[in-house]
Structures are given as C-alpha cells and as structure tokens.
Amino acid sequence: MMLSIKNLHVSVKKNKILKGLNLDIDEGELHVIMGRNGSGKSTLANVIAGQENYSIDKGRISYFNQNLLDMEVEERAAKGVFMSFQYPVEIPGINNAYFLRSALNSQNKFNNKNEINAPDFMKEYKKNMNHLDLDASFLSRSLNDGFSGGEKKRNEMLQMLMLKPRLCILDETDSGLDVDALSIISKSIQAMRNDKRSFVIITHYHRILEHLDADYVHILSDGEIVKTGDKNLAIDIEQKGFKTVLSS
C-alpha cells in the first residue's frame, strides 16, 4: 500500500478539522476527493505534504510502510510526495527555472543520484513548457510572480512533470481554469499515469473527471470520508447536491 491513513484527527488552533479520517491509496490509483467548503479537503492535502500549522491529535499516516508524520517536509518531497497548491505563493526574485532545477537537484542529492546539468534540465523544461502551452517568457520570470490564476496552476503542473513524484495531490487544480486550460492539465495528468504513480485530486466539480479515469470518488464531510464510489458518484453530487446524496 502506498499511502494508508488511519483514524486521523487534525486540528488548527483548537478547531477540530479532521475527525477520524481513514483512506488507503495503492500504487497506480487515482482517487478523487469532493466535499463542501470547510469539510477538511485542503487540510488533508496539507497534512500529507507536511504543513506544520496543523496539529496531529491522533492517528497515523504510513507511506510505503514508513511513518510519514515523522518525516520533514523536504524529505517527503524527496521520497515522492507532491502537492499542487490551491493558491501557489508568489516569490519575486527567484527565477522559475532556477528554482525548479534547485528542487530537482536537492531531491537527487537526497536520493544519492547525480545532479542534472543545466543543458539537460533546460531541454526537458522547455519540452514540458510546450506541453502545457506556457510562453517562453516563463523561463525568465520569477516564481509565480504576476502570473494569472491559470498560469499558476500550469506552473504547478510543470513542476509535477519535472519532479516526477510518486504521490501527486492536486488541491483544486481545476478551479478557475477555462476549458482549454483544463484540457491541457488533464492531458498532463493522464500522460503521467502509470502503475507506480498515484493521484489524489481534490475538486468541487466533476468536469475534470470527463478527462480522467478515476478509480475512486470519496465524499469528505465534517472531517471524515463518509461515502466512496466511482465517477458516477461525482455526477450524482453535481446533479443532486451533497445533502441529497449523503442522505440517500
């Protein structure tokens, strides 16, 4: 099992957010998590990624049978955990490409691999930029600085394509995207799918599922996963709403 979450209780400033969440994700699976605003979806994503603002009150997260909660943020990343942020921060003064090469080389160093040299890096970087329909000016721009919402999301995808993680958590990557951008991002996700790589897609809308084959769709409500189904569950939610689906 790649990721196993057992009885997870998480709070922020004494407010309980996750209240006994259980979730298992195996290699190669694509899970979708849906839920009302405030149900705990982003909290779950951030806790897996290692954000320290959250207090783990109870429970366990195993990542390839190791205790994920004992690992530092950068260690989780080097071992293949990647979160695409709902609101990526802007960092003026750090070049986009330079940052990503630093990240890749930090991970390589952790895993006792050689550093990637600049020409090889740039070749792959430009190839992936083309796939995501990102302008050449991205090479010289600062990290997310002045990017539109759609550009930020595509930049997150670019990082994912370059870092090649094992577990990809996409926190509302589809929100705010136009039809064309959604298609580009969905294709990137689909292109990365293999039997070793897993995805957790957090979304409000089922439209991304029109482009992807989800193995499981979960509804997160009041800090727990309360219902699990296939992509028809997502269609039901869109048509009938959470209240009706959960009461049925």
Add this chain to the structure above:
Amino acid sequence: MKFPNHKNENWRYVNLRDLKKILNTSQSTNEVRNVLKNQNIESDIIINDKAIHVRKKISDEISIDVISPDQIKHINPDIKNKIGKIAKIDDFFISENTNSFDKLILIGLDGKLDISVNIDINISKDVNFKNRFFIYSASKSSSSIQVNFHNTASVVNSLFEFFIQDDSYVNLICVNNGRMSVDIINYWFEIHKNGNLNATFISLGNEKILKNDIRVDLIAKSAKADIAGLYIPKLNALVDYNLKISHLSKKTLSKQFFRGILGEYSRASFTGLVKIEEGCNGSKSEQANNNLLLSDKAFVKSDPQLEIYCDEVECSHGSTIGQFDDDTLFYLCSRGIPKQQAQKLLLEAFYIDILNRINSPKIKSMVENNLV
C-alpha cells in the same frame, strides 16, 4: 550648531550619549600614511588618515584636485560659488566639517562616454577625521563614482556635495564596510534640468554607528534621482539612513528603494521624506523600505514620509518589517529544498534587485559573505 538631541528627527534613533563619549575620546591625526600593501592600488583616490594619494592622470575627462580651504578662492567661479552652498549647515556635523575640514577633494567629470572614479577611504583606530568632497558633473557628461569606506575604530565625518548639471548622468555606488567605527556621512545633491542621479548604497560593516544622511534637491524640470540601498549590519552595529528628497520643479522624478537584513543584535533605522513643493506639476515619486529580521534581538524602525503641496503628482510609499514567511518557506521545502537552502534562496531574492543595479561580482561576494 549645537550637538544634536533626540528632538531633532534626524537623530531620533541614534544613541547620542554613546556618540558624544566616542567623539570626546578620539583624536585628530597629523600622520601621513603611505598606501598599504593590501590596498586596492587601482583606486583613483586613496585616503589613509591624513594622506591623500591621487593616481596620476586618470583621463582628460576627469580632474581631481586636492585643495586647502584658503585655496578655494582661486577656483573657477561657476564651481567656487557652489562649494559649501549645496550642503546646508543645518546640522552639528555639517557645521563641524565646514568649519574645520583639512582638505577639499574637488572632482570634475566632463566626459561624454562613461568615465569612472574609485575612491577608498581608510581611517584608522582612534583617529577623528573630517574629509570633504565636491563633485561636479558637467553638462551632458556621463560618469560613475564608487566610494568605499573601510574605517576601523575611528570617527569619520565625511561630506559630499554633488553638483549635477543639465543633462548629465552620475552613477554613484557607496560601500560601507567599517569595523567598530563611527561614520557620519552626508551626501548632498543638486540636480539640474534633465540631470540624472542613480545612486546605490551598500552597508555591510560592523560600525558602532553608521549614519548616511542623503539630501537631494531636484531643482529644475525633469531632474531625476533613483536611489537604492541595501544594509546588512553585522553583530550589534547600528545603521541609520535618513533621506530627504525635495521636488522643486515640474516633471521631476524620484525613487527610493531600500532593503535591510538584520540578524543578531543589529539595529537599523530608515527615514525617508519626499517633499513636493507647490507648482511641481507632473512630478512622480516612489518610495519603498522593506526589512527582514533574522533574529528576535534585531531591531529596525522604518518611517516613510510624504509632504505634498501640489495636486497633479503621483506618489507612492510603503514599508514592511517581517521575518521569513512560513507559507513561502513551506512551498520551497515541499519541492524538496532543505529549509536552510530555502532561506538562502529567499535572502537572495530579497536583495538581488539592488545588487543587479551595480553589476559587481566583488560586492555580490561581500554581501554573500556577510550573510553566511
């Protein structure tokens, strides 16, 4: 003029009791030192205590004269009438400097292609010294001046007057790298029609007190001043920047962009006043001061001020004081970058815009060493 007190805004953040004590124990010198072996002999002017070494014949477009006070009367009247008039005697240290400077270094810049002058100032332990400069940039000339301060446990009162004539351009770089010294430095600029000043101040030392007072008068139409600074005081150093930019004519432009990185017990203060007088229509001013605190013992005061007496102008100002943003650090670490390296990246992002103005690998290296 009386010794300053804290009622004077310009001296609000300086420990005046300590300053007075240091002044009383330091002494003047008559020593004439040679250029030392480890000094940068490429510099055009080297000041070692009372010794002023000027490199012979830099170029036809640069004139450097070392003049005693009684010789000023023999200078070209157009220049003579400006000496001592650009810097207003509104301060004890300016008054002290004006009344008792030893030599005036007069630098004339009259080149159409980029000309440059390097000045090294090294005043040694327990010496109390006043030096004074008058720099005039002829109409349509373009030049660069770099001043490096390496004073050690001394008390130095330096005054620079700049007379930037019509359509001329001056690129000024000042680097403070003193150790346990008290450096009171006044820079006064008078900028004429279409004149352009681009100035960058880098403060990296461990001075007991470093006070950089910068006064700019944009006295004629379309005069511009773009002034930036980076201060990274060491240990328990104190750096005080006090700027006043006066817009005195139409369509004048000013920018102030200062950043500070403070660790350990260091202290800094930034006061930036922009004053736009009546009738200065079409003038623009931008001001920003950002500070990063790396230690909870470090201290900074930031005080941007605007006085606007004209309606048709555009002004902005802002100031921040903070630490590394946790969300930003988390973002970088979530991509596999270790925390220390992430902090280093953020530091570089913080200061790089200012260093990019001067394109000096040597200064960049000094900044990086300061942050290790």
